[in-house]
Amino acid sequence: MAPVARYRKRKGGGCCGTATVNCAAGRTKWTPTDSLAFVGGPPLFRPPEMPVYISVTFTWDLPKAHRLAREWGRYYRSVRVGGPACDDPGGDFTPGLFMIDGVTITSRGCPRRCPWCVVPRRSGAIRELELVDGHIIQDDNVLACSRPHVERVFEMLGRQKKSAQFRGGLDARLLRDWHRSLFDSVRHNELWFACDTRAGLKPLARVAKILDGIPIRKRRCYVLLAFDPKETVADAEARCEAVYELGFLPFAQLYQPFSRTGETRSYPRDWRALSRKWSRPAAYRKRKRIPVDPQGSLAL
Numbered sequence: 001m002a003p004v005a006r007y008r009k010r011k012g013g014g015c016c017g018t019a020t021v022n023c024a025a026g027r028t029k030w031t032p033t034d035s036l037a038f039v040g041g042p043p044l045f046r047p048p049e050m051p052v053y054i055s056v057t058f059t060w061d062l063p064k065a066h067r068l069a070r071e072w073g074r075y076y077r078s079v080r081v082g083g084p085a086c087d088d089p090g091g092d093f094t095p096g097l098f099m100i101d102g103v104t105i106t107s108r109g110c111p112r113r114c115p116w117c118v119v120p121r122r123s124g125a126i127r128e129l130e131l132v133d134g135h136i137i138q139d140d141n142v143l144a145c146s147r148p149h150v151e152r153v154f155e156m157l158g159r160q161k162k163s164a165q166f167r168g169g170l171d172a173r174l175l176r177d178w179h180r181s182l183f184d185s186v187r188h189n190e191l192w193f194a195c196d197t198r199a200g201l202k203p204l205a206r207v208a209k210i211l212d213g214i215p216i217r218k219r220r221c222y223v224l225l226a227f228d229p230k231e232t233v234a235d236a237e238a239r240c241e242a243v244y245e246l247g248f249l250p251f252a253q254l255y256q257p258f259s260r261t262g263e264t265r266s267y268p269r270d271w272r273a274l275s276r277k278w279s280r281p282a283a284y285r286k287r288k289r290i291p292v293d294p295q296g297s298l299a300l
């Protein structure tokens, strides 16, 4: 999300104010666009007195979020900073509040304990939420939900006008054959998996078989870089290439440890170059082409 200070009218009358802030990248495609969403500090013409919430996604934005809180605090009595970067567990999902309309969260939490991830500590075990319509699924680990919940999610997706996107990530270890029928029952254009360690390649290879026939442009994969101090740049690049060979478009991200003060880990140039290259399909696809048959499936 982007640096946003956001106000929103509460359904059924009365007003509550919310503000979300993520100062890293400016406005992004996730930023709400309604008239009660603001990017940065308070504007000249401001809404009336109401609570302000500043939601921060990434810890490195915390110093900017606190600066914005001071700025909004000059005009509003109640200003709060929260969100994932503050370890907020997250309650029920309110559509359009901190993310664009279309994004929905049907569950929170995760049963796993990946050492690089804040979700288990922040949100705890998986809990299924009441379904709210949307076509972009942003759950922490939707495949860890019960089968009836997952089936209800796909029923909901089948009612949406736009193609489904699974942006929150699909746990490759939990994907089963019956999920394929559900994917085939709805329009979709982004299925995001993850391969954060070398060990992640094996379940991804199994997923590749289940997804056979789904074009590579829809098959995406987050690739965490530099979490394992023993992994070299060459090892990490080999992992990115292996993900690509399996028929997924890698999206590389350098590991940043959780920090309450917003400190970030800096990386040498070769790690940064690797991350840049493997986070832009246009950069790596032109160097190496995987043969694709006319139906869009891979000829591996």
Ligand code: SF4
Binding pocket: 110, 111, 112, 113, 114, 117, 118, 119, 120, 140, 141, 169, 171
């Ligand atoms: S499976 Fe995903 S959400 Fe769960 S702990 Fe691991 S990285 Fe985090």
